[in-house]
Amino acid sequence: MANATNVNDPLLPSTTADYSIVKNALKRRRLRRGSSDPNIRETHLLEQQHTSELLQNAKYTPENKFDLKPVYMFLAAYLGLGAFCFFLVRDQIDGRKKNGMLDAIYFCVVTMTTVGYGDLIPRTKFAKFLACIFVFTGMALVGFVLSNAADYILEKQEILFVKAIIHKKENGDNHDLMKEIEANKIHYKVLTTLGVILFLFLAGIFFLYFFEDLELFDAFYCVCSTVTTLGYGDKSFSTKTGRLFAAVWILISTICWAQFFYYLAQLYTERRQRSLIKWVLTRKLTVSDLDAADLDDDRAVSAAEFVVYKLKELGKISDEDVSLVMDGFRALDVDSSGTLTENDLLISSQ
Amino acid sequence: MANATNVNDPLLPSTTADYSIVKNALKRRRLRRGSSDPNIRETHLLEQQHTSELLQNAKYTPENKFDLKPVYMFLAAYLGLGAFCFFLVRDQIDGRKKNGMLDAIYFCVVTMTTVGYGDLIPRTKFAKFLACIFVFTGMALVGFVLSNAADYILEKQEILFVKAIIHKKENGDNHDLMKEIEANKIHYKVLTTLGVILFLFLAGIFFLYFFEDLELFDAFYCVCSTVTTLGYGDKSFSTKTGRLFAAVWILISTICWAQFFYYLAQLYTERRQRSLIKWVLTRKLTVSDLDAADLDDDRAVSAAEFVVYKLKELGKISDEDVSLVMDGFRALDVDSSGTLTENDLLISSQ
Numbered sequence: 001m002a003n004a005t006n007v008n009d010p011l012l013p014s015t016t017a018d019y020s021i022v023k024n025a026l027k028r029r030r031l032r033r034g035s036s037d038p039n040i041r042e043t044h045l046l047e048q049q050h051t052s053e054l055l056q057n058a059k060y061t062p063e064n065k066f067d068l069k070p071v072y073m074f075l076a077a078y079l080g081l082g083a084f085c086f087f088l089v090r091d092q093i094d095g096r097k098k099n100g101m102l103d104a105i106y107f108c109v110v111t112m113t114t115v116g117y118g119d120l121i122p123r124t125k126f127a128k129f130l131a132c133i134f135v136f137t138g139m140a141l142v143g144f145v146l147s148n149a150a151d152y153i154l155e156k157q158e159i160l161f162v163k164a165i166i167h168k169k170e171n172g173d174n175h176d177l178m179k180e181i182e183a184n185k186i187h188y189k190v191l192t193t194l195g196v197i198l199f200l201f202l203a204g205i206f207f208l209y210f211f212e213d214l215e216l217f218d219a220f221y222c223v224c225s226t227v228t229t230l231g232y233g234d235k236s237f238s239t240k241t242g243r244l245f246a247a248v249w250i251l252i253s254t255i256c257w258a259q260f261f262y263y264l265a266q267l268y269t270e271r272r273q274r275s276l277i278k279w280v281l282t283r284k285l286t287v288s289d290l291d292a293a294d295l296d297d298d299r300a301v302s303a304a305e306f307v308v309y310k311l312k313e314l315g316k317i318s319d320e321d322v323s324l325v326m327d328g329f330r331a332l333d334v335d336s337s338g339t340l341t342e343n344d345l346l347i348s349s350q
Numbered sequence: 351m352a353n354a355t356n357v358n359d360p361l362l363p364s365t366t367a368d369y370s371i372v373k374n375a376l377k378r379r380r381l382r383r384g385s386s387d388p389n390i391r392e393t394h395l396l397e398q399q400h401t402s403e404l405l406q407n408a409k410y411t412p413e414n415k416f417d418l419k420p421v422y423m424f425l426a427a428y429l430g431l432g433a434f435c436f437f438l439v440r441d442q443i444d445g446r447k448k449n450g451m452l453d454a455i456y457f458c459v460v461t462m463t464t465v466g467y468g469d470l471i472p473r474t475k476f477a478k479f480l481a482c483i484f485v486f487t488g489m490a491l492v493g494f495v496l497s498n499a500a501d502y503i504l505e506k507q508e509i510l511f512v513k514a515i516i517h518k519k520e521n522g523d524n525h526d527l528m529k530e531i532e533a534n535k536i537h538y539k540v541l542t543t544l545g546v547i548l549f550l551f552l553a554g555i556f557f558l559y560f561f562e563d564l565e566l567f568d569a570f571y572c573v574c575s576t577v578t579t580l581g582y583g584d585k586s587f588s589t590k591t592g593r594l595f596a597a598v599w600i601l602i603s604t605i606c607w608a609q610f611f612y613y614l615a616q617l618y619t620e621r622r623q624r625s626l627i628k629w630v631l632t633r634k635l636t637v638s639d640l641d642a643a644d645l646d647d648d649r650a651v652s653a654a655e656f657v658v659y660k661l662k663e664l665g666k667i668s669d670e671d672v673s674l675v676m677d678g679f680r681a682l683d684v685d686s687s688g689t690l691t692e693n694d695l696l697i698s699s700q
Contacts, residue, residue, distance in 0.1 A: 111580065114464070114578050114579045114580045114581075115580075116466070116575065116579075116580035116581045116582045116583075117468070117582075118467075118468050118581070118582040118583040118584060121582050121584045122582075125567050128567070128568075128571045129571075131571075131575075131580075131582075132570075132571060132574040132575075135574065135575070135578045135580045136574070136578065139578055139611060140611065140614075143611055143615060144615060144618070217475050217478070218478075220482075221478045221479075221481075221482060224482040224485065224486070225466065225481075225482075225485070228464050228485045228486065228489055229464045229466075229579060230461065230464045230465075230466035230481075230485045231464075231466045231468070231581065232466045232467075232468040232471050232472075232481075232583075233466075233468040233582075233583060234468060234471045261489060261490065261493050264490075265493060265494060268494070274670075274674070277671065277674045277675065278674070281674070281675065281677075281678035281681075285682060285690070285695060286695075287692060287695065290690060290691070290692065290695070293690075295652075295653050295654045296652055296653055296654070299691065300687075300689035300690065300691045301689055301690035301691070302645075302646055302652060302654060302655070302688070302689050303645050303646055303676060303679050303688070303689075304645045304646070304652060304654035304655040304657070304658045305652070305654040306675065306678075306679045306682075306690060307654070307658050307672055307675045307676065307679070308654045308657050308658060310675045310678070311661075311667055311671060311672075311675065314671075316666070316667055316671060317661055317666055317667060320624075321627065321661060321664075321666060322657055322661075324624070324627045324628070324631070325627065325631065325656065325657050325660045325661065326653060326657065327631075328631035328656075328660070329653050329656045329657070331631075332635060332656075337650075338652070338653070339650035339651055339652050339653075340635070340640060340643075340650065340651035340656060341640070341649065341650045341651070342637060342640065345635060345636075345637065345640070
């Protein structure tokens with residue numbers, strides 16, 4: 001199933017705390033360069049402060065502001081409507097039937113996740129048309145809504161996982177650990193997802209082996225065929241308990257697998273981007289580069305101007321983004337000095 | 351199928367040309383503010399120059415440097431290996447068989463795209479195991495490699511589409527049009543993909559109706575069931591010609607649909623991001639914001655510093671990105687002045 005939304009884009013602004021990392025790093029470097037005896041104790045204090053800011057941030061990340069309640073309600077409404085519709089046309093559906101309502105829910109989940117075993121098959125035009133509607137809307141639902149929810153839940157799992165590690169290494173250097181986790185966020189996401197997937201995989205095999213009386217290998221084969229949404233249909237859930245289990249298990253498993261592939265792709269993109277940043281930075285700077293990067297025309301490229309220029313070159317930010325923010329800048333720069341100072345704040349608050 | 355790679359991230363640096371848009375806009379504003387009689391003619395010339403730069407850029411976009419040849423070769427190798435393997439175990443596959451080699455290719459495509467009709471089913475453990483391997487590797491192949499290729503091809507289609515419009519409006523204002531297209535790139539991608547999808551959809555229905563002797567409604571139902579990778583398997587391709595057609599058509603159609611859902615999600619994310627930018631810009635600036643944004647500690651926030659700060663707040667760029675580029679900045683700032691000037695270039699070239 002498509003899991004396409006860029007679920008990782010923070011959609012609410014983060015606090016300013018994590019921004020201080022770069023600033024502090026810059027200040028520290030200047031400190032080291034300026035004086036022959038840098039105040040190491042102060043630097044250490046700054047770093048400790050930074051760690052607690054990072055930990056605090058973990059509580060206020062945009063993902064945590066994500067509300068799961070509407071997602072569950074939306075999903076329940078969708079499944080309810082689907083089950084109701086397929087229950088109404090239950091006589092127009094052929095195949096291995098067990099229990100009217102249960103089959104309707106099971107059929108709805110098998111359809112919306114695009115597993116499509118084919119153990120239950122719509123016979124009439126109307127039932128076929130209903131299936132078409134539910135597979136398209138189901139794809140969109142899984143892609144947009146549920147993958148966001150999955151990302152949120154996996155993120156929470158990841159925080160627990162990280163806390164467990166920190167707890168273990170209580171005496172170690174928390175700061176370095178937190179920094180490493182921040183830098184390798186997606187690595188940890190991949191690991192967490194892998195853990196959840198393994199659990200679901202084993203749960204599926206266990207269930208099929210003990211409750212559906214499949215051979216161990218066939219249980220493995222059926223699980224593989226289901227989580228990838230392949231669903232040949234030669235092996236599927238045929239008991240009442242099985243279909244109840246399947247309705248929940250298929251929904252969670254297919255989403256988790258899609259999420260896993262998505263994280264893998266992100267990991268790959270991130271790696272490519274980092275090696276690209278290094279490559280762009282080794283490129284020799286020319287006078288025309290300086291001219292292009294010099295946003296305020298003072299014939300000198302400041303650190304921030306350099307960052308904007310290079311991130312633009314890397315395609316990390318677009319002209320659209322920059323122009324929108326520049327409009328905001330000009331609106332705030334009430335004294336038209338070309339910079340924002342406390343003077344601007346004073347004038348605008350009057 | 352998962353179509354997860356952020357295919358839109360430019361992976362090679364674009365030319366500096368498009369950066370000039372923001373710079374010119376800034377200069378123009380300053381011009382208008384500074385003098386009572388802005389040189390409108392010069393502004394117009396700049397804009398004309400910008401249009402030609404944009405058109406030139408269209409030729410050198412990173413996507414155009416993407417090489418399709420290895421993708422086709424990889425795909426051919428994968429399908430070749432798959433067909434060979436399934437041909438070897440053809441006696442271990444049950445179902446409606448037609449022609450050894452053709453069935454093997456058809457089965458390989460139906461498996462790797464996760465359609466999984468179930469009209470051909472592996473019977474032995476070995477054949478089942480092979481199917482499991484091919485569905486997982488197939489998912490990865492479609493997600494990572496083929497979706498990138500599809501994005502590239504659709505981008506090319508889009509350029510043709512755009513050129514056709516420009517040709518029609520030859521006398522109109524090309525500059526505004528190009529700008530509009532740049533700003534609504536994803537809108538045009540969605541439109542182009544929709545066009546391709548519609549063509550493939552009709553081609554599928556046409557084929558099933560005339561060559562597979564399905565009723566018109568069943569043809570529609572089978573197409574829906576296939577492109578979504580649902581694949582109940584009650585209606586599928588059962589003739590020799592049908593399976594040959596299906597092997598190509600299924601591969602292209604499922605990828606296009608996944609791409610379509612992906613673009614839709616991008617469109618949604620982009621819209622959310624833009625409204626978020628506006629929201630972040632309306633937030634009142636405080637003294638502590640100024641302090642946090644002031645990268646070079648000159649007690650004034652320059653335009654570029656403001657842009658970096660706000661884009662950071664929006665989550666558009668990460669600390670990782672900024673620190674990597676800052677390291678590059680310090681390496682280039684050989685005279686340690688805190689800015690890059692021609693002096694730095696002079697010293698480093700000595």
